[in-house]
Amino acid sequence: MMENRKQVNFYRLALAEGKRFRMELSDDYRLTGTGGGVFTWLAPVYDSMDQNETWHRLVLSGIFRECKYEIMAAASNEDLREFLYAEERTADQIEEMLREQTFIRKVNTDDLLLHSLTGQYLYILIRVSGARVDSHFQIDGLHVEFPWGSFVEYLPEIYQMSGRDTFFERYMTVLQSMYEDQEREVDYVPDYLDYESTPEEHLPELASWTGDWSREQQYSSGQIRWLLKHLQEIQCGRGTGHVLEEMIALSVGRKARILEYFKWHDWMKKGTGLMEAYEKLYGREEDTFTVILDTSDMKHPPAKEKLLQLMEDYIPLGMNCNLVLLDWSSHMDTHCYLDKNSRLSIPEQADTSGFVLGGNYVLG
16 A cells, blocks of 8 residues: 555635636635636645655646636745735736746646656646637636655566656556545545535435435435434334424424324313314324324425325324315305405405306305
């Protein structure tokens, strides 16, 4: 295994600290630009604190559509920050100064070796040229690895005689980069398994490892993280009213009320006159309970079918559930009479769409 190499990252806030020419910084700290012309960004100068430091590799992350991008990396033992970051300094003047140092320049290459660079300070200049009006780019960031290192050092001495930055050394570096990228992915596995730190795109896969509890529900990333955090409590509490209430609240953003058979039946024994109406609403059997959800002020009420599908996973075996969605409504039976002083609605909001008036309805 190769010894650990240092790495400096230029992401998010580091992108904001650089010097920009026409490039814009998005709300999520990415460099963007649209249209034709030239866009330039000078990265924050990195001081390795070591004279004659060697540099290994630079990797750029971004999206470029109908654009040509150039990466210019230079190294020097001289601190040029005062000159480069002067307010009146133009992009062309910055590039001209960097060309006087030891530099590497690559076009449309997002992964380049820096083996020929030596110096305490590292300077990076990125220039993007838009070819059309609809050209667009987004730079997520970049990282640099140092010091220089090669698998050649682990080979017999005869292979090391070719020297640094030769064809054989660069060829071995290709294999080395592939190996180190794979090693880095393995090192990140614990982060992928942490529901709090894993990227959003990995959350659905991570959730699928814990069981098919989603049942095709469209959960947001925040909801999935909450579910993974409380997974043990939810799995152990399946079949209880508390967990069912929590899952409904998570899904629709509102707490439902659960009414079990014994809660109303024992109380209604004293009032047998309303027993039939209550049995029609809440069920006649002891294995039936009712979930009541107020949707009267919800702009987008949940679909009843999806709610029932969700609840099936948290209902005890052998139990039946009635789902009641409360909403504002009026019902008229076959003999309802509205006098001339009666109103169906507020006059300025009255709407007759959806009304069916038969022969038994009389508007006085």
